[in-house]
Structures are given as structure tokens and as C-alpha cells.
Amino acid sequence: MTLQAPPTRTNSDGKTRRVGVEIEFAGFPPRDTAELVRHLFGGELNVVSPHRLLVEDTRWGVFGIELDTQYAHPDKTLLEGLHKSDSEWARQQHQRRVEFHQKTRELIGDMVTGLVPTEIVCPPIPWDELDELDKLFAALRDKGAKGTDASLLYGFGLHLNPEVERFDVEYLLKMMQAYLLLASWLREEIKVDITREVLPHANPFPKEYALKVLNANYQPDLDTFIDDYLHYNPTRNRELDLLPLFAHLRPDHPHELLHTQLTKPRPTFHYRLPNAQLSQPGWGSVVEWNRWAEVEKLAANTSILRARCDEYIAEHSRPWWVRLKTTLLGLLRPS
Numbered sequence: 001m002t003l004q005a006p007p008t009r010t011n012s013d014g015k016t017r018r019v020g021v022e023i024e025f026a027g028f029p030p031r032d033t034a035e036l037v038r039h040l041f042g043g044e045l046n047v048v049s050p051h052r053l054l055v056e057d058t059r060w061g062v063f064g065i066e067l068d069t070q071y072a073h074p075d076k077t078l079l080e081g082l083h084k085s086d087s088e089w090a091r092q093q094h095q096r097r098v099e100f101h102q103k104t105r106e107l108i109g110d111m112v113t114g115l116v117p118t119e120i121v122c123p124p125i126p127w128d129e130l131d132e133l134d135k136l137f138a139a140l141r142d143k144g145a146k147g148t149d150a151s152l153l154y155g156f157g158l159h160l161n162p163e164v165e166r167f168d169v170e171y172l173l174k175m176m177q178a179y180l181l182l183a184s185w186l187r188e189e190i191k192v193d194i195t196r197e198v199l200p201h202a203n204p205f206p207k208e209y210a211l212k213v214l215n216a217n218y219q220p221d222l223d224t225f226i227d228d229y230l231h232y233n234p235t236r237n238r239e240l241d242l243l244p245l246f247a248h249l250r251p252d253h254p255h256e257l258l259h260t261q262l263t264k265p266r267p268t269f270h271y272r273l274p275n276a277q278l279s280q281p282g283w284g285s286v287v288e289w290n291r292w293a294e295v296e297k298l299a300a301n302t303s304i305l306r307a308r309c310d311e312y313i314a315e316h317s318r319p320w321w322v323r324l325k326t327t328l329l330g331l332l333r334p335s
Contacts, residue, residue: 003131003286004293007300008165011267018124020161020268021133021285023276024117026154027146033118034065036143040135061123067116117156118145124163127289134284147278148193155195156276157202158285160292161268167249169222171299173213175269176229178299179240180210181308186239186273189291193275202239202272206232211316214309222249230255236262241270 011017028036034053038045043058052066125133148156165171183204196202209232212218220228226246234257236243247258247265257263271292277283298305 001282001286001290003128004290006127006162006293006296008296009127010165011163012166016126016128017163017165019127019130019163019285019289020124020159020266021122021130022119022159022161023137024119024156024158025140025145025147025276025278026117026150026156027144028118028140030065030067030118032143033120033140033145034063036139037063037065037120037136040139058123060125060129063123064119064121066119117154124161127162130285130289134286137278137284141278141281145278147280148196148275149277149279152195155193155199155201157196157272158274158276158288160271160274160285160288161244161266162271162289162292162296163268164245167222167267169220169225172222172245173218173220173225174299174302174305175295176240176242177214177309178295178305180205180214181305181312182295182298183239186291186295190274190288192273196275200235200237203235203237204239207316208232211313214312216306216310216313226250226253230257236260239271239273241272244268244270 006017009017030051030053031047034045034055037043037055037058041055041058041060041063043055043063046054046056048054052064055063055065120136122133146154148154164175187204192202209228212228212232226249229242229246236257243257243263244266245268246253247263248267250258251265274288274291277287298308
């Protein structure tokens with residue numbers, strides 16, 4: 001598949017925009033996954049713990065590979081809990097607790113391997129090199145890794161973290177408007193797995209928020225844009241999660257969601273909608289990036305974007321019974 005170029009290929013510093021990619025899957029454990037990454041992209045293997053590994057010094061940076069459950073990994077707080085002022089006896093007791101804790105977490109990881117997914121967090125990759133990353137997805141498929149559609153229990157996803165072009169509110173608002181307009185199309189194109197639809201990780205935006213943001217009279221400054229998002233979306237579980245971007249833009253913002261351990265500040269959109277379709281030949285980050293690029297293209301076309309926003313407002317502002325009547329007449333009309 002041909003990789004589609006975004007309307008703006010560089011960031012605010014004039015450098016090629018990058019994309020972070022995260023994927024979950026089953027059927028291939030972290031150690032084997034890390035060895036596969038190193039085989040494909042070089043680098044050095046760093047075993048942080050039995051079920052958490054890094055592949056460092058690759059052409060793009062550090063790949064993180066781990067079982068996707070905190071209970072399989074040692075608690076950093078406990079590991080770093082010893083103080084220099086502690087006595088020798090206290091240090092020995094702490095070391096025993098650490099060793100027991102590490103063994104327990106390793107055992108839990110061994111027990112849940114195959115039940116919880118392996119996750120790969122890729123380093124930020126230039127958008128025009130995503131086809132090279134897809135070699136990893138093809139290799140995982142060949143090794144028997146299982147994606148979303150392999151089981152009703154597998155609510156696995158692929159996340160893209162496209163670097164923003166710039167940070168002004170005009171650009172961010174247009175991107176949000178374009179996404180809201182294309183969200184239904186994206187769900188249809190992706191055919192979001194039923195398990196992922198039931199789970200809360202990539203919920204759609206509420207209609208009230210869409211009506212506010214798509215209205216021509218909505219012209220917020222950046223702080224108002226952030227506060228409105230947080231008011232209508234007090235959760236990480238949105239199909240397009242802007243919390244990491246807001247945490248990057250406003251590190252002193254008081255909202256608790258911008259300061260949790262799971263919200264990592266970064267200058268990117270966090271797009272959570274795609275399935276992990278590893279069983280589908282030819283599927284990979286390029287497929288999902290090309291779908292995402294349609295959002296960027298619509299955002300960049302100001303006249304079409306405004307017209308579609310107005311159409312949405314006009315349609316969804318009508319009483320529900322009028323919209324239902326129109327839908328039913330459309331279904332009954334001969335094709």
C-alpha cells in the first residue's frame with residue numbers, strides 16, 4: 001500500500017513529523033518479541049525485568065516491549081525505597097522484600113503470559129518511514145502473533161501518536177472538527193471489533209461536545225479549548241485522546257487527569273481507534289496512517305471543513321423525530 005503524505009510534512013521546527021506507534025497482541029511473548037525487533041532493526045537488548053525489555057540504539061530510538069499488566073513488573077516505588085540513612089539490618093530486610101517481590105511479579109507474569117497481551121511501544125518514527133516499520137508487523141504475523149479478531153477476548157488495539165504540526169488553537173480546533181466529522185467513517189473503514197466497542201478504551205465523543213465544537217460561533221482561545229475538552233471528556237478513554245498533548249502544552253494545569261501516571265506529556269495526538277489486525281495480510285501502520293491522513297486533509301481544507309461543520313449542525317439540530325422520519329423514508333425509498 002502506498003504511504004499517503006500529510007498536507008504538512010514538517011513540524012513547527014521544520015523537521016519531518018514523527019509518529020509513535022503502539023500495538024497489543026497475543027501469542028508471542030515479550031522476550032521473543034524483543035529479539036525479533038533487534039533482528040529487524042538492530043540495537044542492544046536491555047532486560048529491565050523478565051517481562052519488560054528494551055531494544056535500545058535502533059535507527060529510530062528505543063523500543064519498549066512488555067506484558068501489558070502492571071502486576072507482571074516490579075514496583076519501582078518498592079525497588080527505590082531504601083534510604084542511605086537506613087541501618088545495615090534495614091537494608092538487608094529491604095533487600096529480602098525486593099527479592100521476594102521480584103520473584104512474585106515474575107511468577108505472575110509467567111502465569112498470565114498468553115492471557116494478557118504483549119505490547120510494543122515504538123520510538124517516534126518519521127511518517128515517511130512507516131513502511132519500514134511494517135516489516136515488524138509482517139514478521140509478527142509470520143511468527144503466529146494474534147491480533148484483535150483472533151478471539152472475542154482480544155480487545156487489542158493499535159495506537160498512533162502523530163506529532164502535531166503546530167500548537168496554535170486554530171490548528172488544533174480544525175483537527176478536532178475534522179476528526180469529529182470523520183469519526184463515523186473511520187469506524188466503518190476500520191470495522192472496529194465488537195469487543196473493543198464494548199470496552200471503554202476508545203469511546204466516541206458525546207454529541208453535545210461535537211455540537212459545541214463544530215458550531216461556527218465557537219472560537220476559543222487555547223485555555224478555553226482545553227477546559228471545554230476536559231469538561232465534556234473527563235476521561236482518557238476517547239478515540240482521539242488529547243490529554244497527553246494538553247499535559248505537554250499546559251504542565252501547570254490543575255486538572256487531575258493531566259497529572260496521572262498514565263498521561264504522558266507529549267506533542268502528539270493520541271489516536272486510539274484502530275484494531276490490531278495482525279491476521280490480515282498487508283495490514284500495518286501504513287493502513288492506519290493513511291486513514292488518519294484523511295483527517296489531516298479535511299482539516300487543511302478550510303472551506304470544505306466549514307461547509308461540513310455547518311451541515312452537521314443543521315442535521316443534528318433538527319428534532320429527533322424529524323431525523324428519524326427522514327431516515328425511515330430513505331430506507332423505504334426504492335434503490
